[in-house]
Amino acid sequence: MTETPANNAPVLAIDGPGGAGKGTVSRLLAASLGWHYLDSGALYRILALAAGRKGLQLDDETGVAALAQGLDIGFGTGADDSVWLDGEEVSALIRSEQAGAMASVVAALPAARQALLLRQRAFRQVPGLVADGRDMGTVVFADAVQKVFLTASAQERADRRYKQLIAKGIDVNIGDLLSDINARDERDSSRAVAPLRPAADAAVIDTTGISISRVVSQILELLTDKNVNTQ
Template sequence: MSVVPVITIDGPTASGKGTITSQVAQALGWHVLDSGALYRLTALSALQKELSLDDEAAIAHAAENLDVSFSAEGAMLESQFVGDAIRAEEVGNAASKIAAYPQVREALLQRQRNFRTLPGLVADGRDMGTVVFTDAPLKIFLVADVRIRAERRYKQLKKKGISASLTSLLEDLQARDLRDTTRASAPLVAAADAVTIDSSHLSIEDTVAKVLSLWQRS
C-alpha cells in the first residue's frame, strides 16, 4: 500500500466533484487530480486531429501520446491553454464516449496514478475509488438529482456567457449517466467501502465540511 494518502471523489457529471475536490485539497494542502480533464484532453486532441470517435485504437494511441500539463492557470495541450475548450459540451460528450473504451482507460491509468505524491492527493472522477486508487483510506461517492445538476451546469455556462438550453443539458446528462453506469469497462458505481454524499440540497461549504470531517475520523 502506498504511504501517500489519497481521498477519492467519484460521481456523475455535474455533481460538483471538481469544486469539492479543489476545495478539500486546498484545505489539506494536497495535490489535485481531475481525471475527467485527462479524458476531455484526449477527446479534444482527437477532435482536433479529426480522428473518428469510433476508432478505439486510434483514440488510445492519442491518449498514450498526449502532450499535456497542468498549472495554476489550467490545463495545457501541446503548450496551448485549453481550460475553456475542454469544458465545451461537444468535448464533454466526446469524452464520455471514449471513456467507455478499455484501451483508452488503460492508456491513462498509470498517468493518473503518477499524481499520487506527497503530502497527499484528492482525486476526482468516475472510477478513482473502484479502479485507480482502490486502497484509498477515504472514498466519497458524490451524487445529486439530475435536474439539479442540469440547473447547476446551466448557471455555470450562462455565467461564462455560453449559450445553453436547460432541456438539452438535462437530456445530455441523462444520456451520459446511462453511458457511464452501463459501460463494460469501469462503470460508474460506488466502491463497496465508499461513503455516499447527496449534495442536491447542500452548499459547497457544507459538502466540503462533510468530506473533511470524514477524513479527520478515518
C-alpha cells in the same frame, strides 16, 4: 522523520456523475489539506480533443489508445487551473458541453482507459492526493484512505450547469442540458469497463440542496474519523 514513499501517499477518491460538485469540492479539499489534485475527467476531455484534431474517430480504440500514450499534457498548479495540450492552453475548449460528451465516448474505450491509468496514478505524491473522477475509488485508487461518491438529482445538476453557462454568457436550453446529463449518466453507468458506480466502501453524499462548504466539512470529518491528518 521517514518520508512516505509516493506510492503510499494517502488518497481521497471522489467520484460521481457530472454536475454533482466533484470538481469544486475536490479543489477546495486539496487546498484545505495542502494535497495534490487530480482532475481525471480533464484527461479524457483532452484526449477527446486531441483525437478530434488528429482526425480520429472517437470509437477508434486502437488509434485513440495510441494517442493517449504520447499526449503532451500540462496542468497549472495551486490556484492556476489552466490545462495545456501540446503547449496550447485548452482550458475553455475542454469545458464545453460538447467536450464532455466526446470525453464520455472516449472513456468507454478499454484500451484508452488503460493507457491513461499509469498517468493518473503518477499524480499520487506526498503529502497526499485528492482524486476527482468516475472510477477513482473503484479502479484507479482502489486503496484510497477514504472514498466518497457525490451525487445529486439530474434536475439539480442541470440547474447548476445552466447557471454556470449563463454566467459565462453562453446561451443554453436547460431542457437540452437535462437530456444530455441523462444520456451521459446512462453511457457512463452502462459501459463495460469501470462503469460509474460507488465503491462498496464509499461514503455516498447527496449534494442536492446542500452548500459546497457543508459537503467539504462532511468529507473532512470523514478523514478525521479515520485519523487522517487534515491540518
